[in-house]
Structure formats: structure tokens, C-alpha cells
Amino acid sequence: MKIKKHIVLIFITAFGYAQNDTITENKLQEVVVTGQFEPQSIKKSVFNVRVITAKDIQNLAANNLSDVLNQYLNITVRPSGVDGRSTVSLFGLDARYFKIMxxxxxxxxxxxxxNNTDLSQINLNDIEQIEIVEGSMGVTHGANAVTGILNIITKKSSKDKWNISATAQEETVGEEFEFFDKGRHIQAIKVSNSISENWFASISANRNDFQGFLDGKQGKNHIENDGLRGNRWLPKEQLNTTALVAFAKNQFRIFYKFEYLDENIDFYNSTVQSGFNSELGSYRYADDKRYLNNRYFHNLNSTGKIFNKLSYNVSVSHxxxxxxxxxxxxxxxxxxxxNNVKIKDQSMETFYSTGTISNFFSDKKVALQLGYELVHSRGFSLPVRETLENYDFFASSEINASEKLSIRPGIRFSAQSKFKNQHASSLGLRYLFLNDFELRGSYGNSFRTPTFEELYYYFVNDSHFYIGNENLIPETSTSYEISLKKSVSLTSGLKVSTSFAGSFLDIDDKIDMALIRINPSTLIREFQYINISKYKMWNFSTMNQFKKGNWNLNFGAALVGISQKIENQIFASNEKFLYSFNINSNISYFVPKWQTTFSAYYKYNGKTQQFVEGNSEYIISTIDASNWLDASIRKSFFKNQLEATIGARNILDITNINQTRANDGAAHGTSSNIMLAYGRSYFFKLTYNLNF
Structure with a gap:
């Protein structure tokens, strides 16, 4: 199997280079908005911004954000068949350090x-593009933007009077599929209208019905008490609806967006019990559980000019x-x-507002942006209800010292209701050499505030005692980045973009769950979230894009080293660096005569290691390497009115990967299997578009 996997990798890479091509249809003058004073080309941005286009999402026939991010360098998607969540990890740090907007x-x-956002809950129906910025973004985006940010840009206009689209998608779950009881079944509809020259409105709905993964289990209605009842991956049904109204006239723009998510996840107990009463006679039953999630999202945004000079951008969200x-x-x-009993388990209600004002100077060599961020959150987790607030003010400047050199310093002050006041600072540089070489460097100082769970978590079982810690303090971090990029267009029609980047991240007071004591009378192991760790990471990566005619290729590689010193109340780990290596390679080809796009996406996640807690010391745990390959064919019919996509995910048929762990501690077995995926699956997607 390993030989076959490496053959596939070599074939994709060699084939792509032979054709001199690029993955996404990225243009050198792509416009980005994330972290910018105003929309501008990638080349002019001081930050390194990666763009995922709507066409990339279409080629993947992605159901949710995890399907998209699974293919990108330095990003690891962590799915869970137990609770149905999928979260993101960047540079070895989990979703608490990465901000999704x-x-x-x-x-x-x-x-x-x-932070800690469930990627499977994010709808992709009305996305214009996704922008990713790696590295500390604490000045512009506040707390918890330590490893980077992801910004989803939604569509707010159309060149047509009416846009109507309807989508149906059927997908196997491994080898399991039936039209109603097995597999994944997706339906979506979207209607948008350019009401007038100034007004635009849209409404959409998306239903995603995942029937779970049996993997030898026998499902909901299995009546034998043999441990086979239920699912390996829990069934989940989602309904996501959105509505948008936008107005634009001259330099003034305003839009309101509403989104509602309803999600049900079913857990079927593997234990079947028997009973008898006079009404039912002999009967069998199971004590089951259902997880019910819902989300309301309101956002009102306005941009424009004050006094015909100053530019403002304000968002208010509930x-x-x-x-x-x-x-x-x-x-x-x-x-x-x-005997249905419903209990509210967790909730978070937030009032959020952010705004900036810029364009203070007529001299374009110097730009100044002033901004604020206001967050009022009311969190609930049995049995605790608390309020967390912060009031932030930040300033950033972009100095164009010459046509080639841009300097961007910034600072943020954050007044916290629960913690000591925090601050962040940054300095970014961009220099354009001759022959289209782009050099970028940055320094960033940021912070991460403890989550509601870390502050107030409480869980007890027979042998373990887990609690949060209201005395936690924010983590602080310092990062450095440097990159060199070269873009060139040859007379042969070949367009090449190559970049090399290096980064270093240092985190103090890192929060982890740690063993604080072993009760001598009960032998219960007591754990608590405490500021115990020091974390260092360095990363070296290269990304290479090629495009010629209708061929596109992307190839990237990254080497990451992580050092973490953990000191709990009993023992400590060392600061040894642990390394991992990742590769991604994507290729696509468009056949104009057939109106057909062929695409393939490959990702290699190398072996990773981390320290885990044993009885008397921290011991290295190793997670095996994994390979991921997706492929699709997308074809348009009847002047793009009908679009069909057929393909396969996880062609290399990955399910579980092995993780070795210390056998010293009661909390850690000798080894375990991580449920990474549910095997090779096939999909067919059909979309009807009516534009007039």
C-alpha cells in the first residue's frame, strides 16, 4: 500500500511539472481585502494572502469548509466521528489559535x-472567495489570531437581473449508500435579484443529510445486545439558510446578512436492554441521545466616506x-x-462591533488607519453562566517609502473584563526587487485569551476529575516571518509563481490540561487547565504555481519543528524539537471543446509527534503519516445552465491511523486508532443555473 501511495504522489507531481501548470486559476493581480486598508492586489499586500476561489470549491464539490481546507499546506483538519465536529490545526496548534470570520x-x-469553529457547520453556497493569512494578526484582528486568520468573502452583487440555482448532490460514505438511509444527501437552492441599479438581494437554503458511517455496526434498529448497535460516525442533519440585502451608490455601501443553522446529531447507544410490562409485554429498548445545535447570525456592514475624504468601514453583529x-x-x-428530556448544554451569545477609519492624508505615501473592536459575550456551560467583554483600540500605518519599499507598523490595546489588559504590536515590510522578486518580512506580538471551557469546565467520572481554572491568564506570543516570491510570464505563455517562506513562533504561558495530583485515598487522577507550557515552532515552506493555457498546477512542501516544555505540578517534559513534513500537489485541466474541467488534489500529512502525560513523566506520542487524494470531473451543458460534477474523495481509502501513547498513565493506553476518515467515497453533483 505504501508503494502505491508514493507512486501516486510521484505521478501527480511529475505529470504536473511536465505540463508546466498551476492549481487554482490565481491571477497575479487578484484582489484581496483581508488585513488591507482597502481592496488591493496580492502583489501590493504587505501580508502573504492565500486565496481559495469559487472555482476551487466547485472542482472539489465541497460540502463544507473542511472539504476545502483538507487540501491546503500547513493546515490539518481534525474530524471527529464521535461528536461530528471538524476543526482546524495550523503549525501544530489547534483551532483555539486560528480565527475564522x-x-x-x-x-x-x-x-x-x-475560534474552535466547527468547519462542517460553515455553508459554502454564496462564497465569492476565501482568504487565508498565516502568522500573527493580533493588531488587526485581536485576541486569538495567533497562527492566522481565515476570512470568507460572500457574494453581494450580480451582473444579471436574476440568478436562480438549484443543486442536488449524492455521495457515498465509504461503500455505504442508499437514497434515503445511507450515504450523504445534499439539496440547495439560491435566488438572487439585482432589484435596481443600487439594490441587490439574495436568499438561499442548504440541507446536508449525513446518514452516518456504520463500518460494521448495525444502525439504529438493531435489537441484539451484542455491541453492534449504532454507528461508527454519528448521523448528522444540517439546515442552513441565509438572506442578504445590499445597497450601493457612489462610494456608499451597506448590507445586512442573516444566517440560521439548525443541526441534529444522533447517538444510538450500543447497549440494548430488555423489559416487561402489562402494556407492552416483552420489549427491548436503548437509552439514546440527540445533540441539537442552532446558530443565529446577524451582520450589518457599512462602508463609505466622511467629509468626502475619510474612508470608514463599520460592522455591527449579533x-x-x-x-x-x-x-x-x-x-x-x-x-x-x-421519556424525552432536553437540557441546554452550552451556549454563547455575542454582540460584536468593529470599525476602521482611514485615508487621513492626501499624500498616498503615508496611510493611517484607526480602529476599534467591541465584544460582549454571555457564555453558558452547565452549571456556569458568565459574561466576558473586551474593548480594543488599534492603529496601523502603511508607509510607502518608495515605489519598491512599504513599511507597516501597528499597535493594539485591549481592555479586558476578566483578565489584565493586553496589547499587540506588529511591523511588516515589503520590498519589490527588479525582475518581479517580492520580499516580505514581519514581526508580530499577540495574545490568546482563555476559552469559556478552559475557565469553567467541569467533568467527573470514576477515575478522573477534570476542572477549569478561573485564575488562568492570557497566553502571549511573538512571531517572525520572512518570504521571497518570484512571478514571471514567459513568451511561451507559461506563468510561474514560486515562493519560499520561513517563520518562527514563541508562546509563553500556554494553557493545557494537566495532572495536578493523584488522590491517595481514592487514586482518582485530578486534572485542571493551567498555564504550564512554553511552545516554540519554526516552519519552512515552498509553494510553486504554474499555468499555461488550460493547464494548472500547484506544488508545495513544508517542514515544521515544534518544541513544547510542559511543567505540571508533579513532573515536566523536555524541550526537544519534534518534526513533521507535509506535501500538497494539485492539478487541473480545462477542455474548452467539452466545457469540462479535470482536477486532482493530493495531500501528504507526515508523521507527527507530541508529548503526552504518563504516571511519572511526559512521553512522546507518535501519529502515523497519512495520504489524501481527491479527483473530479466538472462539465457544463447548455451554455452553463446545467453543471454536473462527478468524482471521488479519499481515493487512497484512509480510515484510521495509529497513534502510539505512553502506557504509564491510566489516561493513556499503549496505542490507539484515530478515526481520520470513513474511506473512499464517490459523489455526483448536479446544478441548474438560470440567469437572466
């Missing part, structure tokens, strides 16, 4: 704002996400539910 507004989840659990008894003979 929609139109520059952080997206709420049941435990926080912008969001709420709530998770409830519903326990019930399921009678297997009659297939009825009874």
Missing part, C-alpha cells in the same frame, strides 16, 4: 467567538449559538421514542 466578522460557536442534549428511550420493536 465571515466578511471580517468572527463567527460564533457554542464555546467562543471566531450572534448566538446554542447546543442542547436530548435524552430519550427508544423502543426497538415499536420504533417509538419516550
Amino acid at each position: 465571515v466578511d471580517n466578522v468572527p463567527l460564533v460557536n457554542e464555546a467562543g467567538l471566531g 450572534q448566538k449559538q446554542e447546543r442542547s442534549t436530548e435524552d430519550f428511550r427508544y423502543y426497538l420493536f415499536t420504533r417509538n421514542e419516550a
